[in-house]
Amino acid sequence: MDGAEHHHVIVGGSAAGIAAALSMRQHGFAGRVTVVEAGGELPYERPPLSKALSGGEAGFLHPIAPREVYDEYRVDLRLGTRVHALDPQHRTVVLDNGQTLRAARVLLATGVVPLTLSVPGSALSGIVTLRDIRDARALAARLSGGGPLVVVGGGFIGLEVAAVAREAGLDVTVVEMGAQPLEGPLGPVLASRVTEMHERAGVTLRTGVAVVAFTGTDTVTGVRLSTGEVLPAATVVVGIGVRPDTTLAERAGVHCDRGIVVDQHCHTSVPWILAAGDVTNQPNPYLAGRGRIEHWDNAQKQGAVAGAVMAGVREKHTALPYFYSEQFGRTIQMYGRPGAEDEFVLRDEETDNGFLGFWTRRGVLVAAAGMSRPRELRSARTLIERRTPVTVEALASPATDLRALARVPATP
Ligand SMILES: Cc1cc2nc3c(=O)[nH]c(=O)nc-3n(C[C@H](O)[C@H](O)[C@H](O)COP(=O)(O)OP(=O)(O)OC[C@H]3O[C@@H](n4cnc5c(N)ncnc54)[C@H](O)[C@@H]3O)c2cc1C
The missing domain is CATH 3.50.50.60 (FAD/NAD(P)-binding domain)
Incomplete structure (x- = not known):
């Protein structure tokens, strides 16, 4: 044997x-x-x-x-x-x-x-996706040669690349087919906070438009949009899923x-x-x-x-979904995945130094997301996992101490 x-x-x-x-x-x-x-x-x-x-x-x-x-x-x-x-x-x-x-x-x-775009010109060099170390090495080398950079797709990876390139001084445009980047995962309110951060940093956003072709002979020189406009590009990162x-x-x-x-x-x-x-x-x-x-x-x-x-030990995978992203030195984190029917609550703190939002369903917290709010999000995680009853008013008020709420014993 x-x-x-x-x-x-x-x-x-x-x-x-x-x-x-x-x-x-x-x-x-x-x-x-x-x-x-x-x-x-x-x-x-x-x-x-x-x-x-x-x-x-x-x-x-x-x-x-x-x-x-x-x-x-x-x-x-x-x-x-x-x-x-x-x-x-x-x-x-x-x-x-x-x-x-x-x-x-x-x-x-x-x-x-990664998905790729199949439009005229998509085989030109300089049009890249980012999944592994070889892609990262190639992209880093291209970015060190300067811009303009066009990012196709306003998801997390696309926005992270946009942020690092912008911080390095490149001209960066993000092209997003939807109403704004990140609306899918974060919802419109929190997505607009991230979008504003990019715009303040000088990233150009083109939303509600599609890429219909790439221009250039061997290497990409431009991105043609559904509006007919051509964006100049030395590098294109395709981050469409x-x-x-x-x-x-x-x-x-x-x-x-x-x-x-x-x-x-x-x-x-x-x-x-x-x-x-x-x-x-x-x-x-x-x-x-x-x-x-x-x-x-x-x-x-x-x-x-x-x-x-x-190994023969019958464990179960039941972990609360969690992700993080880093953009312009800020950390965005999210616990849970809200459904379309869940009620969104913004904790409005009158500060541009981050944000915090929650989603509730039938009186319990099901998801929470924030930027530069790690402590509150840790408490939110406990509330979600324990299915602790919460009110929309308590979540919305900056005066509510989430840590204290999270210490309330769980419902049976
Ligand atoms: C650029 C980038 C940034 C990211 N940032 C974040 C982030 O900030 N936060 C976050 O939560 N997640 C992030 N993610 C997502 C995270 O990296 C993935 O969720 C994670 O890598 C998934 O791990 P995995 O092991 O399931 O698959 P993968 O990491 O995709 O690995 C699969 C491996 O299988 C190998 N493989 C496939 N087929 C074969 C075969 N036939 N034979 C041998 N090997 C094979 C591949 O080479 C690959 O190495 C990011 C992903 C990328 C690409």
Whole structure:
């Protein structure tokens, strides 16, 4: 026998995959653990890739763990290697170098890939997306050559790149098809606060318009909008969203529906295969139904649960969704994910030094977001997790001490 019953293989060495590998050991798994990662770099954190592009590489390349940790945890890292296929029947993982690995269980932590625009000129050089360290290196090099920079898509990654480029003195325009950037995640009121911060810093915003073409011969020189106007561009960052990388899962017969469908234990429809991280369509008690949660914190926590389950400990992933973003030296944070029916409450503090907003549903807090408000948001998190009854008036008033509210015993 080849010891396959003692070997777990993780596909994808990022937030979810590495958390799973370490968690397996923490939960007592003594067999072999292999992480297969297509990228060649020691696994690194993605959030810094869009936040420190104007300094040297040390600003944006942060390993998840030093190499010694992988030795200590006896994790076999196969970097620069892609998994080509999975064979659930024979329980084998086929690598692109022709090798096969037998595995008792496989974890798919394959993440997402950025969407691209298919309009005339989209193959010109200088039009980039930002997902991995190679993208970050290439973008940092382009930005060091100066602007103008056009960011297509006013999501978090696009706005972070806009902020670092603006801070480096470049001319920056953000093109957003919707009414304003970030309206989806933050709602119109808080989104307008972020938008105003960008405008005050000199970022030009073009909203309610689409990109219809890129101009240039080899390299991009302009972005044509649906209005007919052409914005000059030396670099274009396309940040219009992502799609889950379900290729392997689908080929292996795993049920996918806008992501790999998992339960709270990270099981897929194929008993041999688990999944975690951005690639999953997951149930979460704080979501109205299931969905993808594309945040670092979720990937780590869900990965850790997958690792525990693979080690034989039946844990459940029930964490409150959380994300953060950094723009112009400010930290934006959000707990929970509001639904369209939830009531929004702004805590209006008559200051431009940050903001705080809440969403309630039937007398309890379900989500909270803010800029430069970490203490209040920590209390809000407790209120959400404990389902503590709150009133709209109390939340709206700056006089209400959220920490004191959070100390009230939870409802049964
Ligand atoms: C620029 C940027 C900034 C971000 N900023 C924030 C932030 O501020 N806050 C926040 O909460 N989140 C942020 N995120 C999102 C966060 O990084 C993701 O939620 C997190 O990385 C998801 O982790 P994951 O392990 O699920 O997948 P990923 O990080 O996408 O990793 C998947 C890995 O799988 C590998 N892989 C895929 N297929 C194969 C295969 N067949 N064989 C081998 N390897 C394979 C890929 O190479 C990749 O390394 C940011 C993301 C980016 C790109």
